[in-house]
Amino acid sequence: AQSVTQLGSHVSVSEGALVLLRCNYSSSVPPYLFWYVQYPNQGLQLLLKYTSAATLVKGINGFEAEFKKSETSFHLTKPSAHMSDAAEYFCAVSAGWTGNQFYFGTGTSLTVIP
């Protein structure tokens, strides 16, 4: 079975500060991992994905994430937060056996303080 745990349902950072959103996964098979962002009243938009190629994955809007198998983690980072980064962020895992249903974490709400 696959699952992800997002540590911290709310994270606040100052504008220009480092953003770190944590995600740990559990998977009985090599996982595919994703980060999605949801802005208010909108659907989910893919930020980046890990599919067993490079362990450091770069995404849109300056975000990146590193897959660490030994720590079963896939934390999302951005060196310098912008006001426009304020949103809900979801980590997801997919096993891709009979289907690639995504199992999402509970989400982390990011607030950027001016």
Add this chain to the structure above:
Amino acid sequence: DSGVTQTPKHLITATGQRVTLRCSPRSGDLSVYWYQQSLDQGLQFLIQYYNGEERAKGNILERFSAQQFPDLHSELNLSSLELGDSALYFCASSPFSTGNTEAFFGQGTRLTVV
């Protein structure tokens, strides 16, 4: 714009009623997923169809059913509605049914049961 279209955007209905939510996937995508997002349950995977056939089933209630038509659009039918069914329902699509491809989400249908 993800290319996934969901209608209607908002739906208000009474308990005990039945509603149908519609999803048009991105052009060329064969796989359609349905998710329910609520404050207490987060993002829950309901069901996946691939090229007209059910591929995976998640936490979908027996009162709910879905289908994917030959033109690849999908409908989610919710019956005997209860107050607790109020949620945001997302449709997503992807080209294949393998786990290394991301899903593209629609804007969602907000269902309110009164």
